[in-house]
Amino acid sequence: MQLPIVLCQTARQPLQRQLFDQIRELVLSGRLKPGTPLPASRALADQLGVSRNTVLLTYEQLLAEGYLQTRQAVGTYVSLELPEGCLAARRAPDEPAAEAGVHTCPHPLPFKGRSQALVNPHPLAYDFWLGRPDPHSFPIKAWHRLTNRALASAGTRFTEYREPAGLFELRKAIVDHLGPARGISASPDQVVIVAGSQGGLNLIARLLVREDCRVATENPCYQGAAFLFESHRAELLPVPVDEDGIVVDLLPRSGVQLLYVTPSHQYPMGFMMSLERRLRLLDWARRSGAYIIEDDYDSDFRYRGSPLTALQGLDRHDSVIYLGTFSKSMGAALRLGYLVLPRQLVEPARTAKALIDNGHPWLDQAVMAEYIGSGAYDTHLRRIRQIYRERRDCLLERLQHHFGEVVITGQDAGMHVAWHLPRSFPQARALQDLVAAKGVGIYSLQSGAAYDFGGCAYSERTVVLGFSSLDERHIRAGIDRLAEVIARNRSAPAHATAADSVHPPLTTNLTL
């Protein structure tokens, strides 16, 4: 018998491996049936033009793995102990892989979820996409230097499992930073290092969210949070926001397990929650027994006044879980974020973190700890805060230049603003499509990584514009193009007034 085998002398794979794979395939595909004798090693070696040793070693391996058997006087044959059912219709290795659903699973896939839009699927030349740091802002020189230093003294740190809550040095550096920056008073024990905001939200969801439990969010809110809770089969309860933040009076008195808010710079509207609202919210949490997630995603960028003390810093009933990230201030590819937890959640969070991933990788944590501890982080923040402020000023100036008294919210902080369009303009989604055709990206709430539950005052006539990742030349050119599009598509005089806007009561009009 000659086996249908072709070896390639110039392939990367050794001849013995090629031979092994092909005989195995013949067996598993049923083309060599159980009991079939294999050719003598010398004969097969001659057939294939390889050394007899290659064949002998291959047979030996196939014997060891159980594909072949051997008996004195009979020789080598295909194993009789391979179960019949496994041998038919095996897919050849170069055949196209199975279609989705080939696996005839009688259980429906328990996971149902959708993923948030973090990367703009259709990037544009003048793209005011949200939440992106300046691509050139990463302090690569300092990072390179500190990475070299960490590697030089790494010792045995790469091989060991570490504390799942994260590197102590980094947790300490974060706490030291948060005290003056956000009015947070906590010990390093209360900090868990997570893979960015999303990693933090996921950890909280594992701790606190169970099927059908109620999670309240702002409406509109951040997509990544809403989609996550939804995938945990929570019942989402959207609560309106106004200029002072979430409307606490509209929260149910009880029955809510968790509330997700963005007090420093409401996502996506940009409102800052007032102190009065903060204190009322904490009071609600105490009475209702709910936990609050305070997502402080871009609080490092405050352009006017001081930031308000974080909810966590005001909380005296251990209700607030503070969530911070380095994705905005440093870079998202570090995947570094952190939770500051109420004491009663520290141990459960540490356990959950161990079960989720046994903790964050070491090197980036060590470098970040040094970067903060050396004071370089504060310097870096001041530098990019200034750059972002100039970009924001440029954006607002250009909008005013073309459209007069524009109604903007969120301009005192963060990396994006919300622009409430005059009635004479096309609606948000239509405008988005019109300008996208000209290479300009501005976004309706739903397109801009926000979760709009509908029924919200901002759904139709609000667009969001991120300014942090575009230089001033691009900002100007982008808004100029936008103006051209609007000029051709509006239904009213060239200069709209604030009264023309859909939200006359807004008092946070443009103040540079």
Place this chain on the structure above:
Amino acid sequence: MQLPIVLCQTARQPLQRQLFDQIRELVLSGRLKPGTPLPASRALADQLGVSRNTVLLTYEQLLAEGYLQTRQAVGTYVSLELPEGCLAARRAPDEPAAEAGVHTCPHPLPFKGRSQALVNPHPLAYDFWLGRPDPHSFPIKAWHRLTNRALASAGTRFTEYREPAGLFELRKAIVDHLGPARGISASPDQVVIVAGSQGGLNLIARLLVREDCRVATENPCYQGAAFLFESHRAELLPVPVDEDGIVVDLLPRSGVQLLYVTPSHQYPMGFMMSLERRLRLLDWARRSGAYIIEDDYDSDFRYRGSPLTALQGLDRHDSVIYLGTFSKSMGAALRLGYLVLPRQLVEPARTAKALIDNGHPWLDQAVMAEYIGSGAYDTHLRRIRQIYRERRDCLLERLQHHFGEVVITGQDAGMHVAWHLPRSFPQARALQDLVAAKGVGIYSLQSGAAYDFGGCAYSERTVVLGFSSLDERHIRAGIDRLAEVIARNRSAPAHATAADSVHPPLTTNLTL
């Protein structure tokens, strides 16, 4: 009025910040009641010995945050709009933090879990703890060089969100490595980079495990997997293992959502699943509709014969999820692992990964991709495989030297062996305690990061010994000490025979 404020001129915090914090605290604690006038700025500056400007700026910030209000002719006073309920009994910042349970949450914490023992909580001088690479094995020089190269060409890679499934270059390098090494044929699209084995298990659990669904595991099995499924409220179904691996005939015909196995080197017993068993297992999966997780945690270390083709490489019904890790071959602090998924799970896994953490950090992925692609990884594996083989040989030789014909399983692969104690020896847990007192760590199954459901033949008289992290001098000294302890605590002649062992049918006796 003189406020009870003390500023420290030499503290790290600026005077203005100290002043702000202390006045805020007075307000929130209720010691300064709503409506109370604040001292004139000049008076307070005199009192504290600071410039008037410091006081003015502090007042301004407190006004901006809503703690204070001001009115012409009245001056500055504590805000009237602070809700009364929030002002009493505030904890002072230096007071000890709240006790656990201060948060009066009416909802019980949904999360219930325990975390696996990855780090030995009580490390010993001669510690045969499991799953630890040689602490000096990490290829730090090559890693340092490749890290420098990646950083030099990082461009904008640190600032961007990336593909949640992981860096394409790494997924490609893994697929290229797995083909010849494990007989796996897959495309990079099927690979998701995860945070070590645990990150992979967690992702699978999110996809496939829902409350009360049935997850079958080997008995005994790896703690990290069992605890994870347990925390997802799965019903665990332990299935016995023998020398050929999991006993397929004892798996229920239906109703199992997921099966977790370790075919290359059963954890903790070290058995290699036979080919016949593998094929029968795949057949069972096809019939029952269950998915199989193939955890190949230490398959890089094979000391005798070739490794069997992975289950994934034999699967023709898209039932197998292959789980690999670099925690054993490189180091656990990289937190790098990977899943190779059946096609129908690729998109759900990508979505779940985005919701869990938006993907793995960039730098280590880029370096690992280069490390594999350059061929350095293969060289590294050969080098440490040789070192571990010598350590294994040393361990087995020393056990034979003291105890004669010892009954060992799992010695052909991996980083640990299981030793089945003769009847004349103390039981596993008792022996563990006896030798721990002498600085030697050997472990009963339950202590050795295994999940022993009980009712298993190995619970009482099997100990596990990891050999990969100890040099030969320590291995010899540790086993010599162990022998002394046993000599004082055994109930039979100095040299036991295999027949003395509790598992006479075991055929995998010591073969060096």
